[in-house]
Amino acid sequence: MNWLSLNWPQVIELTRDHLLLSAPALLLSVLIAVPIGRLAQQRPRIGGALLGAASLLYAIPALPLLIIIPALFGVPLRSPATMVIALTVYGVALLVRTAADAFGSVDPRVREAAVAVGHSPRSVFWRVDLPLAVPVLLAGVRVVAVSTVSLVTIGALIGVPSLGTLLTDGFQRGIPAEVATGIIATMALALLFDALLVAAGRALTPWATIRHERPLPQEETT
């Protein structure tokens, strides 16, 4: 605690850096994975290949990926861009399957009824498929959010500042309190992300929270 009371401005700054790396990566992951997942669900043949590729991408360890990315994309090694790209790759790899499952979870009868009453293909996607996919999608996004926040720390090894800097710095200088602060702050940030996502999910899916209630008694006026 002594260490923290002397160094909290640095912790705050690193927390901000950590946020600025993880939040854009999470957002990009969702934006990229949802259309791919939708495609995978609609065209199972392409989908199988896409999902296979995604699970292979996910198998590549983080630190090596950080080192391969600059060689592929021409970004400098010690840059936030390298970090965001790597995190997005993992996020997409994890989320594509969830997104495909999420669209697969939409009752085809509901989708067909929507077509039958005159939804155009585009409004079926925006007004029916997407909102109904949110609960499953959100479960996946929560997993990705927590693992993204945790993965950001690896960037400290190549010199991208984040809460991970407390881990490497604390290790090199032999200060367990600094390392512990880094671990706890990272986990707290992950929990915060998770709580925000749960709250967002409640706000986005008011129908899902009450679905399990029993149907209300008959109240016909006639």
Add this chain to the structure above:
Amino acid sequence: MIEFETVSKTYPGQSVAVADFSLVVPSHRTVVLVGSSGSGKSTLLRTVNRMVEPTSGRVLIDDEDVRERDPVALRRSIGYVLQHGGLLPHRSVLDNIATVPVLKGTPKRRARTAASELLERVGLDPKIGRRYPGQLSGGQQQRVGVARALAADPNILLMDEPFGAVDPIMRRELQEELLRLQAELHKTIVFVTHDIDEAFLLGDEVVVLREGGVIAQRGTPAEILGAPADDFVRDFVGADRAERELHITTVDGRSIAVDGTGRPVGVLAP
């Protein structure tokens, strides 16, 4: 007016669902297609709003081939009620009813007000408008489904076994409600069911279908019940069933109708 002109439909890799089906559904009338599963009745219904494209033949609405119409616009101009209500689980009851008007560009507030009126019209308390379909009973969901079909004030209503999934008492109520509505609204209704009693109750005209969309007999309920065309129809409508064989006996000077098992079913009106 809806006309089916030698409509055939073959699903890929399967045998013929419907072959050479022709029928005229006059305006402001209720025509019921009745048959067991495999008779192609749903397929026929779905050719009207282009959910199914016929393999050959054509469907005309007021002398216009439906293939000339944009399918999305066509569907928005026709009311459609499905067995499971087909309500969107993530939309409130009011928003479900207002779906088609909103898709057509009616301002949301006005569409909701109209939806609220429709709720009353189908016999529901407008207070349930803010609930979600999952909070309603099966019967209530079906009423909401009917309200949604009426929301854009279509001339045509297609009803695909709309009351098939609710219990018999509720079904009876819904049938009465539909009769009452139709007496006010005079829509052109094509109604699909496998329940012959429902067909006789609701249909101005009833079309009995065999396997593959072949018309076994068409006519008013009285015509079909009174003179079944063949054994298939006789069997299907249960013309030989005891409860259809009514005769009159006199008890204490009043004429009592009794069915084939001797069970009294009613009193003759003086």
Add this chain to the structure above:
Amino acid sequence: MNLFLDALAWLTDPAHWTGPGGVPTRVLQHLAITFAAVTAAAILALPAGVLIGHTRKGAGLVGAIAGAARAIPTLGLLTLLGLALGIGLKAPLIALIVLAVPSVLAGAYAGVQNVDTAITGAARAIGMNPRQIVFQVEIPLAAPVLIGGLRAATLQVVATATLAAYTADFGLGRYLFSGLKSRDYAEMLAGALLVAALALLLELLFAAGQRLAAKRIAAPAHEKGAAESDSPREKEPV
């Protein structure tokens, strides 16, 4: 692409393929620590997971452990243990075991728990004792999911073993860190490609193993003809 050519040049340099710091030694070290960590985790977590899945008690515990494990930064665990236990293999090995346990536990638990109760019920009805049910019914049926847990654990450990080179002179991660320190990008990239290749190879092996296990279970149930003859002639809602 020049960077990749440099890495390729580094990889094809015979000098890097011999001695204590050579590629074969480093690969073997990497595989050895991975194998040791996953084996230890399996010994610890498999029986616990199977037991929890069999009795269906303590499921909340498994969920909590898996969730917490995901949130812990692996680098944090490595560095903290490194500080506590000093430079050497002990710290990374313990860290790797700790990281592998949740996946193995969750896989074993989920696999056994998902076995159809009708099947275990039938097994009991024909006179199997609990021990026979676990070993002859639940574990074989749980095999694909159980292997899936081992697969996730192995991937996690291979990846983290790379980081372990930060606190110990061990495994393929060494190339990455020495390259980082001396700004030798070719060495770094060569090391990264080696680790990635190793991870992908293990992933493919496990995927094949999992498919094989799943096939043995699913084969009799998926007779195509039977499924097709059931499909209705007409697409009517039933």
